[in-house]
Amino acid sequence: MSLKNISWVYSLRKIVLFALIFLIYDTSFLFSKEKLISLTFHDGPNPNSTPQLLKILDDANIKATFFVVGKMVKKYPELLKEIHARGHEIANHTYNHRNLTMLSTSDIMSELLRTKILIKEIVGLNTHLFTPPGGRFDSRVIETARICGFRMALWSVFPEDHRNPSPVIYEKVITNARDGSVVLLHNGPQDTLIALPKILEKLKARAYKFDTLSSLLSKGKGKHIVYPRN
Numbered sequence: 490m491s492l493k494n495i496s497w498v499y500s501l502r503k504i505v506l507f508a509l510i511f512l513i514y515d516t517s518f519l520f521s522k523e524k525l526i527s528l529t530f531h532d533g534p535n536p537n538s539t540p541q542l543l544k545i546l547d548d549a550n551i552k553a554t555f556f557v558v559g560k561m562v563k564k565y566p567e568l569l570k571e572i573h574a575r576g577h578e579i580a581n582h583t584y585n586h587r588n589l590t591m592l593s594t595s596d597i598m599s600e601l602l603r604t605k606i607l608i609k610e611i612v613g614l615n616t617h618l619f620t621p622p623g624g625r626f627d628s629r630v631i632e633t634a635r636i637c638g639f640r641m642a643l644w645s646v647f648p649e650d651h652r653n654p655s656p657v658i659y660e661k662v663i664t665n666a667r668d669g670s671v672v673l674l675h676n677g678p679q680d681t682l683i684a685l686p687k688i689l690e691k692l693k694a695r696a697y698k699f700d701t702l703s704s705l706l707s708k709g710k711g712k713h714i715v716y717p718r719n
């Protein structure tokens with residue numbers, strides 16, 4: 490092969506290489522996934538905050554996941570219906586909000602199943618996710634929940650909104666939120682209600698979209714916070 494031909498082949502290889510790089514680079518946006526976050530609200534329903542919370546979520550056109558406590562559901566069934574009617578996901582946060590690691594296996598079952606049955610009676614839903622009160626769990630809790638038909642879900646962002654003022658709640662969520670984050674907030678504190686609209690506005694400005702926890706998991710995100718892992 491002459492020198493001229495060799496340089497032509499090299500030039501062609503360069504062109505093909507650049508074309509490939511350009512193609513990969515230029516089309517990558519087609520495969521980029523949307524940035525998703527799931528907001529979870531623990532401990533409701535609560536007449537002092539659920540109506541305001543639902544309005545904030547409605548105004549922002551966002552669906553969230555409510556981990557409800559059975560004894561609160563028993564007291565405020567209408568609020569549970571309202572949460573359901575607005576299209577939010579309902580999940581199980583036990584009946585009495587006790588530390589499950591301190592209970593017998595049959596008492597853990599009772600905590601989960603009483604709430605499950607109550608939710609089913611009131612809104613006709615089967616729940617499949619639960620979160621342990623105080624984040625306290627061990628392998629027995631996970632296994633007992635599994636036998637009862639539940640997967641245990643934790644969270645990846647927790648601004649400790651049960652004890653922090655609204656500016657701190659805002660800062661902690663905004664700083665730590667990533668694609669696939671599961672944010673733990675409470676359906677109760679007034680500071681959460683104050684911080685929430687600003688949190689939603691900021692995250693929307695950063696092109697985040699919001700989804701229920703089940704939907705987020707079904708899209709392959711946030712899986713590291715669910716047990717047992719499979």
Ligand SMILES: [Zn+2]
Nearest residue numbers: 531532622623
């Ligand atoms: Zn709780």
